[in-house]
Amino acid sequence: MEEPKLRKDAARNRERLLVAGRELFAQHGLEVSLNDVAHHAGVGVGTAYRRFSNKDELIDAIHVRQAEELEAILNDALAEPDPWDGVVSYLERSLAIQARDRGMAQILSGRHTQPQRYDWSRDRLAPLVNRVADRAREAGLLREDVVGTDLIFLQVALTGLAATFQDRSVDGRDDIAELYRRCLWVALDGLRPHRADTSALPIPPLTTEQAHSLLGSEPGDAPE
Incomplete structure (x- = not known):
């Protein structure tokens, strides 16, 4: 490359x-x-x-840089003294990039027309993701039945949520684009092998009215 x-x-x-x-x-x-x-x-x-x-050549070149960014995030996660902090750091930082970069999210979730073009990056990144999960699981900090692919699919789900609400708004809230982070922290507690304590969620929940307004709106709609 x-x-x-x-x-x-x-x-x-x-x-x-x-x-x-x-x-x-x-x-x-x-x-x-x-x-x-x-x-x-x-x-x-x-x-x-x-x-x-053609455009695919440009996408390929951009993806090389995206893969390098994710590789750096994974290496930082593996350098965390606490393996659980490594899991959290990896998910938070990689999701933050994908939430603001629709193109990257499309590529990583396989929604590009030729996802096989990116096998090289998956082969490069997957072993690092597995090590992040293995390290936390072996330390007793991650559920025994959770593996690296679970972390990948969690990201696919949450980037879909982030993309859905990226350009939407509801009255009284300026943090709609951050909703995926609330769901991430709910999921993180589910990844723990025991849940005597729960994490403080990063943003407050929507009211029922706000949720209805958000789900019924189109991207770019002004709040009612």
């Missing part, structure tokens, strides 16, 4: 396209076109197609 060496102006344009692509994919998902990315980057469409022959 090494990037070819380019002359300075070509490398600069390539970087602008990578930054612009990630910004647009994060906001709108992978449906954004390469033309849209070129305009957002402030470069000509022809320049965009010289650097990336």
Whole structure:
């Protein structure tokens, strides 16, 4: 996955396209076109197609960087002295990125049209996720029946929740985009081998009226 060496102006344009692509994919998902990315980057469409022959090539290049970010998060989690803190750190930090980056969430959940293109990153990251889970389980801090794939699917579920409510609002609340964090902390208590104590949830619950308003609204709707 090494990037070819380019002359300075070509490398600069390539970087602008990578930054612009990630910004647009994060906001709108992978449906954004390469033309849209070129305009957002402030470069000509022809320049965009010289650097990336199609949108999938751009997505691949962005995903390389995303995988590097997740790998760094996992290594930090494995460096935590307390294995349970490693689990929490990994889930919180990786979910925070995916919650604000729709493109990354689509790729990691397999919702891209060719998920097999990203087998290399799964092969690279999965052993680290397994080690995070194994380490906590072997220390008696994680349920004996929970494995690394459970942590992955928990993220898939919560990023779906985050995406659903990303652009929505309800009257009296400014933390709707953080609802996934409340559900994460409920799930974290469920991952414990014993639950004598429960975690303080990071944001308050919605009222019934707020929940009805949120579930009945469309993205971008103003609160009633």
